[in-house]
Amino acid sequence: MSLSTAEDLPTPAPIVVREPSLWFKLGLVALLALLCLVPFLFVLTISFGHKIEGAGWAFGFEFSHYKRFFLGATWPETFQSLYIQRLGYSLFFAAIGAVIAVALAFPFTYFLTRMSRRAQTVWLVVLLSSLSLSEVFIVMGWDILLSARSGLPALLDGIGFTDLMKDLGWFQWFRDVGLASPRAFKFKTSGFATVLCMAYLVWPYAVILLYPALSRLDPALVEAARTMGARPGQVVRTVVLPSVRLPLFGSTLLLFVFLLGTYVTISVFADPSQHTLAVSIYDSVRGSTLNAPFGAAQSVILLITAGLFLIAGQKLSKAGGTA
Amino acid sequence: MTIKTNLTRRSFLQTSAAAAAASGLAAPLIAQDRVLKIGSYGGYFEDSFKQYVYPGFTEATGITVESVTQPNSADWLITMQQAAMAGTVPADLSLYARDTLIKASREEGLLAPLDMSKVPAASQLDPYFVFEDSPGVLGVGAMSWFSSMVINPDEIDAPASWADFWNTEIFEASLGIARRYNAGFMDVIAATFFDGEETFATNEGIIAITEKAAELKPNVALWWSAESQMEQAMKNLDVVAGTYYHDVAGIMAADGFPILSMFPKEGCVQDYGSWCLSGLSEKGAEAAEFVNYSSTPEVQAIMSRMIGTAPLLPQEATDLTDEEFAAVSGSPSIRPAYGAYLDNETFIQETWDAMLAEG
Incomplete structure (x- = not known):
C-alpha cells in the first residue's frame, strides 16, 4: 500500500529545480574563477617576471625568484636561508596563535552554550560586532596596553612587581629572554606580544566556529556521565572533547591559515629576527625595491604551503571521522 | 589587491577633488585654463602646502593648483606607472625622493624634462638638488629633510x-x-x-x-x-x-x-624630495612656473617655517633666523x-x- 502510494506520487519538482541549478552552478564556477583564479594566475605570472636592478620589473619567464627564495640571491657563492626562516616563522606564529585561540575559546564557548538563550544572544552579538574591528585597531590597542609608560610594564612597576623581581635577582632572567630593558619590563618587541595579539585577533572567530558544534552537544550525555560517577574534568575529557574533536581541529586549521597572512601584528610586535613571509612580501612589492616578481614568488609559495596544510587537514579529519 | 584598492581610492579622491574644483572655484576663464595638478604627501604636509604655498603661487601667476594626495614616493611611483600604462595623468607634478626619482628616470616616458629656461631660480640651489639625465633636467629639489x-x-x-x-x-x-x-x-x-x-x-x-x-x-x-x-x-x-x-x-x-x-x-x-613632471602631462609650462616659484628663497623660507622642511639654499640666501634654521636643518x-x-x-x-x- 505504502509502496504503491510512493510510486503514484508524481515527482517532477526536483527535476524542475535541477534545470536552472546547472546554469546557477556554471555561473558560480565562473564567478569563483573570476574572483580566485584570475588574481592567482596574475600573481603566478608576475612571479616569473624579470627584476631590473635599480628600476622596476618586466614580464618574463625565469625561475630566479624561486631560486632566490630557497637558496638566496647570491647562490652559489653563498647560501641564504632567510626566506625559508621567514616561512618557518609564518607557520610557527600562525600555529601557536590558532592553538591558543581555540584552547581559550573552547571553555568559554562551552559555558556560553550552557547559558540562557538571552545571554547567549547578547554574547554572540558582542562577539560578532568585535569582528568589525580591523587588525590595525586591535594592534594599536595592544600597542598602548603593552607600552612602557601606559601599559602593562607601568602596572607591574606600579604594584612593585618590577622592584620585587630586581630584589630577588630574577629580573636578569627577564632581560635574558628579551622581556625587560635595564629599567623596566618591555613587551615590545617580543614573541609574547606577537602571539598574544594574534590569538586575540582570531579568538572571536574561534568562538563562532565552535558555537554550533557545542550548542548541538546533547546535555543528556554529560548528565549521563555525571550520573555514572564521572568527575567534571573526566566528563570534559572523555565525553565533551571527543564529540567535538572534528570542529576543534577544523577551526584550528582554518584560523591557522587565516593567521598565515597577518602583517600589522608582526610588523609592530615581532622583532625583525622573527619576521614572517607576509612582511617580506610587503617589503618586496610595496617597499622601495619595487620587486613585485619576488613578492609574487613568495606569495605563491605561501599559498601552496597553506593549500598543503588544508589538504593534509582534510585527510586527517577524514581519517579521524571514520576511526 | 591593495594596489587596486589604492587606485580606486585615489581615483575617487581625484574625481572628488575635480568636482570640488569645478563647483567651488568659479574662477575666471583664463585661470580655469591654467590648472596644475600637484602631488604631495598627504595629511599635515599636504594641508600645509594648500595653506601656505599654493595660494601665493596662484596669486603670482594666475595658475590654479589642484592638490593630489600621494601616500609617499615609492608607492606613488607604482600608481604613476599604472596610470601611464592607462594613459592618465593623476598629477602633473609629483614629489619623489631621490632614489625613486632615479628609478622613475630609468623607465622610459615616465618623466618629462623640465624647461629650465623658465626655472631661473633653480640656479641658486645647490647643484646636487637638480637631477639631470640624458633627456634633460628630470627633477628639481622641492625641500629636504x-x-x-x-x-x-x-x-x-x-x-x-x-x-x-x-x-x-x-x-x-x-x-x-x-x-x-x-x-x-x-x-x-x-x-x-x-x-x-x-x-x-x-x-x-x-x-x-x-x-x-x-x-x-x-x-x-x-x-x-x-x-x-x-x-x-x-x-x-x-x-x-x-x-x-x-x-x-x-x-x-x-x-x-x-x-x-x-x-x-x-x-x-x-634626503630630499624633487618635483618631477609626468611624461604624459601637457602642463609643462605651468609646471616649470611652479618649480621656479618653489625654488625661490622666499618660498624655501616659507616651507621651512610652516612645513618644517630644510631649505635647499644656504641659510644666508634666505631670511631664516639661526633658530628657525636650526629647527629644520643642521650640519x-x-x-x-x-x-x-x-x-x-x-x-x-x-x-x-x-x-x-x-x-
Whole structure:
C-alpha cells in the first residue's frame, strides 16, 4: 500500500529545480574563477617576471625568484636561508596563535552554550560586532596596553612587581629572554606580544566556529556521565572533547591559515629576527625595491604551503571521522 | 589587491577633488585654463602646502593648483606607472625622493624634462638638488629633510658621536632604529666607522657595514618601519634614543614630549624630495612656473617655517633666523649612497635583512 502510494506520487519538482541549478552552478564556477583564479594566475605570472636592478620589473619567464627564495640571491657563492626562516616563522606564529585561540575559546564557548538563550544572544552579538574591528585597531590597542609608560610594564612597576623581581635577582632572567630593558619590563618587541595579539585577533572567530558544534552537544550525555560517577574534568575529557574533536581541529586549521597572512601584528610586535613571509612580501612589492616578481614568488609559495596544510587537514579529519 | 584598492581610492579622491574644483572655484576663464595638478604627501604636509604655498603661487601667476594626495614616493611611483600604462595623468607634478626619482628616470616616458629656461631660480640651489639625465633636467629639489639622532633628554646625556650608541652599558635594549636597509642607518654607520659613501662601492664594504650594525642589536629595542611606531615608542619610554625625523622630533618637543633631535659630530642623513613632471602631462609650462616659484628663497623660507622642511639654499640666501634654521636643518650632512642602493639593491637588501633575521 505504502509502496504503491510512493510510486503514484508524481515527482517532477526536483527535476524542475535541477534545470536552472546547472546554469546557477556554471555561473558560480565562473564567478569563483573570476574572483580566485584570475588574481592567482596574475600573481603566478608576475612571479616569473624579470627584476631590473635599480628600476622596476618586466614580464618574463625565469625561475630566479624561486631560486632566490630557497637558496638566496647570491647562490652559489653563498647560501641564504632567510626566506625559508621567514616561512618557518609564518607557520610557527600562525600555529601557536590558532592553538591558543581555540584552547581559550573552547571553555568559554562551552559555558556560553550552557547559558540562557538571552545571554547567549547578547554574547554572540558582542562577539560578532568585535569582528568589525580591523587588525590595525586591535594592534594599536595592544600597542598602548603593552607600552612602557601606559601599559602593562607601568602596572607591574606600579604594584612593585618590577622592584620585587630586581630584589630577588630574577629580573636578569627577564632581560635574558628579551622581556625587560635595564629599567623596566618591555613587551615590545617580543614573541609574547606577537602571539598574544594574534590569538586575540582570531579568538572571536574561534568562538563562532565552535558555537554550533557545542550548542548541538546533547546535555543528556554529560548528565549521563555525571550520573555514572564521572568527575567534571573526566566528563570534559572523555565525553565533551571527543564529540567535538572534528570542529576543534577544523577551526584550528582554518584560523591557522587565516593567521598565515597577518602583517600589522608582526610588523609592530615581532622583532625583525622573527619576521614572517607576509612582511617580506610587503617589503618586496610595496617597499622601495619595487620587486613585485619576488613578492609574487613568495606569495605563491605561501599559498601552496597553506593549500598543503588544508589538504593534509582534510585527510586527517577524514581519517579521524571514520576511526 | 591593495594596489587596486589604492587606485580606486585615489581615483575617487581625484574625481572628488575635480568636482570640488569645478563647483567651488568659479574662477575666471583664463585661470580655469591654467590648472596644475600637484602631488604631495598627504595629511599635515599636504594641508600645509594648500595653506601656505599654493595660494601665493596662484596669486603670482594666475595658475590654479589642484592638490593630489600621494601616500609617499615609492608607492606613488607604482600608481604613476599604472596610470601611464592607462594613459592618465593623476598629477602633473609629483614629489619623489631621490632614489625613486632615479628609478622613475630609468623607465622610459615616465618623466618629462623640465624647461629650465623658465626655472631661473633653480640656479641658486645647490647643484646636487637638480637631477639631470640624458633627456634633460628630470627633477628639481622641492625641500629636504634630515633623519637625525634623537634622545630622551630626561633619561640620558647627549652622545657626542653615533658610535656611543654601541655602548651597551648605556643603551642596552633602549634604541629605536629605522629597519629598512635604505632608511639611512647604513649611511650613518659608513660615515661613523668607515669611509662614507665609498664603502658602498664593494660587497665587502656592505658586509662590513652590516656586521657593524649586527653589533648594535643588543641595544635596539625597536627596529621601526612606520614613523608612528617610533613616535609612540619615544612618547611611551619604550626607547630612549634612536633615529627619527629632525623636523617631526622638533614638533613633538614643542608639544612637550621629552625628545631632543641633535646632530652628533658625524652629522645626520639628509634626503630630499624633487618635483618631477609626468611624461604624459601637457602642463609643462605651468609646471616649470611652479618649480621656479618653489625654488625661490622666499618660498624655501616659507616651507621651512610652516612645513618644517630644510631649505635647499644656504641659510644666508634666505631670511631664516639661526633658530628657525636650526629647527629644520643642521650640519654636517650625510648624503645617502643612492647609486649603490639602486645598482646593488638586491644584494644590499638581502645582506641587511639577513643580518636582522639572525636571532
